[in-house]
Amino acid sequence: MNAGPTFQCLLVACILFLDAVESNSPKSDQGCVGASSGVPGIPGTPGHNGLPGRDGLQGEKGSDGMKGTKGDKGDKGAIGKTGPKGNVGANGQMGEKGIKGENGNDHSINWKQCTWKREDHKDTGLIQECVFKKRHSSTALKVAYAANMRVVCSSGRCCGRWYITFNGVECSGPTEIDGVLLLQNTVDNPARHRQIEGFCENIPSGLIRIAVHVGNCYGYGSSDRHTGWKSVSRIMIEEYPQSQK
Template sequence: MKSALFVYALMLSWLTSLSVAKEPATSPKLEYDYQTSRMCECAAERGDAGGIGPPGENGTSGTDGLDGRDGMKGLKGEEGGKGKRGRNGVAPATLSILKQLINWKQCVHTGRISATDNHLRKESLLSCSFRKNHATSSLHVEFGGTLRTKLSKYGNLKSNCGCARWYFTFDGLECISPIDGVVFEDSIVDSYYPHQVGGICQKKKDNNDIKNGEVTVAFHIGQCYLSVPVGIPLVGLDSRSVARITIIEMLPTNDSEDSS
């Protein structure tokens, strides 16, 4: 019985020795022994901690980061100061007056007009109807176009000549100060020239003002003041020629003449 217990204890001791891990041996370190003047192996010991080293050099700069998101809406600012006063506007009534002040018309005729005996007596070459707004206003009229007087024999003179008078009427009567122009030809050259005939009229030949309302402004042809044949007067050169009558109503001013 005792021998059996002894064998069991011996086996248990042997198994226990196998399960215990052996600690690693310390690596030997060679050192110089000054007493024996030779190198010897001894166990290495941990030395003291070293001091803090100097700072390292700065690293390279990094790349820019991504843009951040939009910030929150700011608070409402303070109310601004009072602005300067604007210019006065135009009242509707003033616009109506301006429309009456700026009253004009232009009549255009295209083509050539040959004067006849009827034109020489009474009939007009060109006419233009105009609505006059004011009884005391004047009318500024103007003809623009090409005029010619074809030559004819004149008395005992050897040369050909012709003279025509071009003038305006207002409802059939000339202005008290006539608005006219004269074309006189004494050359064999058949000439066409651009002409402007115009002026301002307030009173007609009967000494009455040009009434307000519809007014017929006409452009006529007649004898010159000289005793010279009219010849064959023409307005325009061909079918492409253009003649104009322009009419502008003008209110009286302090410098206006009552005699015109």
């Protein structure tokens, strides 16, 4: 008699019985004696996904990456709007006012020239006078005298001195304005055109009588002197800012 199917039926019944017992009571070491392994059951339905886990710990800071290459230069931006107008600056200091001329403006030069043409045989005394209007007390006067001058002596030495005065007094600021002509033992008549000039300071403003005189040299007596022989003589006067010492 073939016992295969019967045995299998008994085995399945035993397994079902044991599953029922395990679900309601503690496990028992007892089982179907002499039973063999059954056929694998059908896979059950997959369970639901579990809840998300907690965030893990923050990792350490990584090292800096390599420096990237410089990008291309962009186009120049548009020009901005003009800003508001600034405040007006303070006025600068006024410069020093120039010397005012007789008929000119403040920057013209105050000057004068007196000329004449005659021969003067005076050995001593006044040759010519020129009146000048000085505008400022702080300025200096430049005076130049040009003429034909000569001195003659038949023996020994002879000397003549031509000098400038201001209101009858020689200049003392800084010193006299003069020229001398020395001659020794000659019968010649050395008539020559000559010029003397210089600056005089510390002269007040107003009308100044500037004059040319002829006289003796220091240490010498009188001699034969002539002034202005066959030539134009002149006195030239200019007003200048006084020098800074």
